[in-house]
Amino acid sequence: MPNERLRTALTRRSWTPPTLAEALGVDAKTVERWVTKGRTPHRITAIKAAGLLGEETDYLWPNVGKRPAMDEKHGEVVSVYTERSAVPNTLWLSLLQGATRSIDILVYAGLHLPEANPSWIKEIEAKCKKGIPVRIAFGDPESVEVSTRGEEEGVGPGMAARIRYALSWHQPIIGTENLAIGFHSTVLYNSILRFDDQMLINPHIYSMPAFRAPIIHLRKIHGGPLFETYAECFERVWSKCRLLENGEV
Numbered sequence: 049m050p051n052e053r054l055r056t057a058l059t060r061r062s063w064t065p066p067t068l069a070e071a072l073g074v075d076a077k078t079v080e081r082w083v084t085k086g087r088t089p090h091r092i093t094a095i096k097a098a099g100l101l102g103e104e105t106d107y108l109w110p111n112v113g114k115r116p117a118m119d120e121k122h123g124e125v126v127s128v129y130t131e132r133s134a135v136p137n138t139l140w141l142s143l144l145q146g147a148t149r150s151i152d153i154l155v156y157a158g159l160h161l162p163e164a165n166p167s168w169i170k171e172i173e174a175k176c177k178k179g180i181p182v183r184i185a186f187g188d189p190e191s192v193e194v195s196t197r198g199e200e201e202g203v204g205p206g207m208a209a210r211i212r213y214a215l216s217w218h219q220p221i222i223g224t225e226n227l228a229i230g231f232h233s234t235v236l237y238n239s240i241l242r243f244d245d246q247m248l249i250n251p252h253i254y255s256m257p258a259f260r261a262p263i264i265h266l267r268k269i270h271g272g273p274l275f276e277t278y279a280e281c282f283e284r285v286w287s288k289c290r291l292l293e294n295g296e297v
Contacts, residue, residue, distance in 0.1 A: 052146035156187035230289030
């Protein structure tokens, strides 16, 4: 599987596999394999490369210095973060930027996405203009489920207010071709963000805000059940969404 994190980091810093290879003193074909085949360099080389690219080593190569999973099914889990706040901020944006086929987002509000990444909305617009379908499912601010979640978190109507505020971030791109925005009235057990064959899952915990809950980074592999389970969950929720029309909630 290609290393999209590394590819994105190279592009962002205006590096190419040959120039990085020269800086590291390794063969250009070696670096090319890191990108296109997902090969992992030796830890010392990985640390040096990450430093040149301004990224965390474990972000570019989560398995560097670690033994591979014992069987393919466990290979679905790329990483588990104890809290959403522990996720490298660059990960959200790099997965979005690396998507080439489809993007699906299921949240109640998801305010951390545009707030922590000021270019988030423009990146979504750019993907849509390239013909990549983007589906975003917000919680319905008028629903009982959103009201209940607000009470559980101790913010009351603040939950609905956050959803409306999140929608205001997307206002400039509403109506863009290939962008679909909907509102769901479901008990949201997990926030789901899918970028092609990678996915970030944020399980919700009773009475705790989402940023206190873990994040599971998954990748799709042949025969892996986890990715498909969450993909099916998104489709079920999306099928019941009320689509946004005329920019009105």
